[in-house]
Amino acid sequence: MSSETQKILTTDGIPLEESLKKAEKKNKIKAFLLVCPLLLFLIITYVFPIGDMLFRSVDDRMVTNMLPKTYKAMENWDGKELPEEEVFASFYQDYKLLIEQKTFGKLATQLNYEKNGFKSILKKLQRKMKKFEDGNYKEQIMDVHKRWANVEYWRAIKRRAPEISYAKYLKGMDLIADEDGKIIQVSEERRIHRILWLRTLEVAFFVTLFCFVMAYPIAHLLATLPMKYSNLLMICVLLPFWTSLLVRTASWMILLQQQGVVNDFFVWIGLVTDDNRPEMMYNKTGTYVAMTQILLPFMVLPLYSVMKTISPSLMRAGKSLGGTPFVAFWKVYFPLTIPGIGAGCLLVFILAIGYYITPALVGGASGTLISNQIAFHMKSTLDWSFASAMGLMLLVGVLAIYWVYNKLVGVDNIKLG
Amino acid sequence: MSKNKEFVKFEKVDKSYDGKILVVKDLNLDISEGEFITMLGPSGSGKTTCLMMLAGFETPTSGEIYLDKNPISNIPPHKRGIGMVFQNYALFPHMTVYENLAFPLRVRKMPKDEADKKIDKALSMVSLSGFENRMPGQLSGGQQQRVAVARALVFDPSVVLMDEPLGALDKNLRESMQYEIKHIHESIGVTVVYVTHDQGEALTMSNRIAVFNDGKVQQLSSPDQLYEKPVNSFVAEFIGENNTFAGEISEISNDKCKVKIAGGEIIANPVSVKNKGDKTTVSIRPERALINSNSKMDNNFKGKIEEIIYHGDHTRVRLNLLGNSEFILKVPNSSENMDIKLGNHINIGWNSYDARALDPK
């Protein structure tokens, strides 16, 4: 058969393929226009901020911009011996400009991060520089303080040359690059982030576990009860959604504090003595209790939607074939709920990992999570680049969990409703 | 070895779900070993409920069910050893065909090679050998149905229950599956309790049929008895086609009675009437009333043809006869019956024996 006859024509003589494309093009444009608002919204509220965050977390141009000539002069310096006169001269010019602009204090702060002892020698230099004569800056500067003659300090300046830096990420993992560029742990008393990461994972894991253990029977009831009861139960499950998160958290504070209702009850039934009330608030217990309650619906709903689709005759078939109720449940019902379990656990875990308000309010010192640390740097230390770095690490962590989940369960198996 | 006549026995079983309405009323039913018995009845008549009580998923409100002479009310479903085929198949969607069939054998801790043999046998019985590794979702409706049948039989249960197993299949497939199930029953001799609302299915498959209505067994007999000799007007109406006359007994003897109806008087067979003056519904099968019959029939009337419907092998004629304008005749399409024309008046006759005077509707 020749290829010409294979080409199918429509009644008006246009090749079928072409006219199909034409017809579909209209639909494609229509579809694109329909998703356009969402696309714009996502770009503005998601892609853009995350890009900005990524940029901020590695942006290290502050020192580079303050000492442009110095870094230019340093390009050929190998860092072994003290630099040449050219470098000293450029540094003098840069620093002079900063003094005129009254921004030299910032430089001192930044360089002091890099190496202790910069602050005082920069101050001293600033005072002495007024009397400097032209030429031979190397000697004049080295005369100001003996540290200026120490090659270590010049290396420290050179280390700040790159415009991007991963130092914030290292800091987020309690690591630091030492003077030779080797990555080492920070000193023991400053290792706080790793504890927070681990605690965040631990809390998220246990909250997910508690939610699962509580949600599974509830969801099962919801799916099997007659309509009039299941509606009521559904309202009970959804009720927390209709109350402000803050109000709910605050009510847990009232319930769980040392003079709170729960403790009063324990004392009343004689479980604990009045002067020995357990602390259930401002520690991990409080975080667990409040977060489990708040995240419970996110576990119940996917489970419910999956269980709803499982025909009750399957369990009956399992039993009629000779399986005990447990076997019928374990071999028949449970495997069919795995998509719901996957969806619920993923949802709760990811939400829990980034949870902020509840741990901030009820967590106390031992119950705060990584997100609280991020907020702390955003609001108190104003170290936004560090906050961005940790935010991104969190994001990458979530993506990693998603990836692992996909490998284990398969995202196609997720069912959200 | 003599077969147990009361292999399954329902004794005075009542069932109510809500404490107000009895959905099964005073059910007494004996099923003998190896029998194929069908529960036939309209939707909502309590058939499924009976089956569920036998399988153990519902408990009788009162009364007792015996399996091989043992009361089973206190035996949980998984210990009853009753196979069941559900209407929607209820195959385990996450298991292959093989695993579905292996399930009842595994829970019985049968060694693997023995189980494999049984599974092979069961699958070849429903002609599905080679489908072991398919998932149920990859099978057609008919194939799923066969897997469900194989699964219910693979562990050699003494009784198999089937609840409208063919309800979801199309007509052709349903008919071939009817034969297949029937043949399987004949070849392995298992006791089958079959539920359907399709009378054709019940008539072709069963040894005996229990007609259900309103929670009660209306009649329990073999298919031909059921069709030829319905004992009440519900059964007569439900099974096959039926012409009825409502009337009153004017004269009654042993095997004949006269019934006064709106358009005259007919002679009928007194089945469930006893006294003069009783109200009754007379039921005549369409094929028992003949046109221009020359044999001596004790009922002979003239009727006007109102409608003719051509059915290929026969023609259906609607008459106005004795004031009943819904009287149907089934006429074979032969050259003798050429004078059937709309508006013609024709002679109709039937034997009083075939006109059954039943309870009034």
Ligand SMILES: Nc1ncnc2c1ncn2[C@@H]1O[C@H](COP(=O)(O)OP(=O)(O)O)[C@@H](O)[C@H]1O
């Ligand atoms: N689980 C149940 N709860 C309450 N009523 C039910 C239940 N199952 C069935 N019924 C009622 O019992 C009657 C008989 O139902 P069923 O046995 O399913 O009839 P069939 O199978 O003959 O159609 C119906 O009126 C139905 O509404």
Ligand SMILES: [Mg+2]
């Ligand atoms: Mg039913």
